[in-house]
Amino acid sequence: MKILYFAWLKSKVGIAEEAVTPPADIATVAALLDWLATRGPKHAAALANRSIVRVAVNQEYAGPDHPVRTGDEVALFPPVTGG
Amino acid sequence: MIKVQREDFDVGAELAALTAGRTDVGGVASFVGLVRDLAGGAEVGAMTLEHYPGMTEKKLAEIEAEAQRRWPLQATLIVHRYGRLEPGDRIVLVATASPHRQAALEACAFLIDWLKTKAPFWKLEETAAGPQWVEARDSDDDAAARWNPQRRVAE
Numbered sequence: 001m002k003i004l005y006f007a008w009l010k011s012k013v014g015i016a017e018e019a020v021t022p023p024a025d026i027a028t029v030a031a032l033l034d035w036l037a038t039r040g041p042k043h044a045a046a047l048a049n050r051s052i053v054r055v056a057v058n059q060e061y062a063g064p065d066h067p068v069r070t071g072d073e074v075a076l077f078p079p080v081t082g083g
Numbered sequence: 084m085i086k087v088q089r090e091d092f093d094v095g096a097e098l099a100a101l102t103a104g105r106t107d108v109g110g111v112a113s114f115v116g117l118v119r120d121l122a123g124g125a126e127v128g129a130m131t132l133e134h135y136p137g138m139t140e141k142k143l144a145e146i147e148a149e150a151q152r153r154w155p156l157q158a159t160l161i162v163h164r165y166g167r168l169e170p171g172d173r174i175v176l177v178a179t180a181s182p183h184r185q186a187a188l189e190a191c192a193f194l195i196d197w198l199k200t201k202a203p204f205w206k207l208e209e210t211a212a213g214p215q216w217v218e219a220r221d222s223d224d225d226a227a228a229r230w231n232p233q234r235r236v237a238e
């Protein structure tokens with residue numbers, strides 16, 4: 001699974017992307033975020049406030065219950081500020 | 084048409100290209116977004132626009148398709164820049180062409196309102212206190228929400 005970080009999530013985690021292999025029981029966006037937060041203090045700090053973290057799975061916005069599986073591209077970013 | 088680019092754009096040339104060779108267009112509405120030197124009371128020197136290549140183009144194409152579904156449009160254009168921009172620089176151009184002005188004006192407002200809340204761009208401003216990521220504003224969500232439930236222009 002490929003994880004992408006954008007904007008301040010990228011700054012806080014310290015990397016733009018990483019390849020991860022979550023345990024088999026990680027099946028939803030919410031579970032994935034919980035698991036990612038355990039990867040280290042930077043991940044934990046970046047994911048401390050989930051209400052300001054948006055998620056896209058395979059480039060589509062996804063809520064906490066959205067399924068995730070091997071091979072997915074999962075992006076984490078703050079609410080968008082373009083235009 | 085969707086263009087996501089680092090380079091500046093020529094508004095006149097883009098609008099001319101939108102209707103080139105056509106004689107059935109009644110009007111073109113456009114919106115040009117610029118970098119301001121003041122944001123939330125703090126002076127901004129410049130900003131860097133980051134985006135999510137791939138998803139950006141996909142979301143902009145969806146927003147454009149939604150506008151074309153809701154209004155009788157003959158042509159639409161979204162140009163959005165990324166990278167480092169200075170105050171006064173152009174960030175975004177949205178344009179719509181229709182036989183009638185109301186559809187063009189409404190669709191243009193819809194495109195920029197939806198783009199601001201759905202397209203994956205983020206602004207990093209250079210301020211006296213250091214670089215600051217711009218926070219999303221509730222007023223932008225409100226502006227986007229006024230297009231739900233779907234309103235249709237009388238045809």
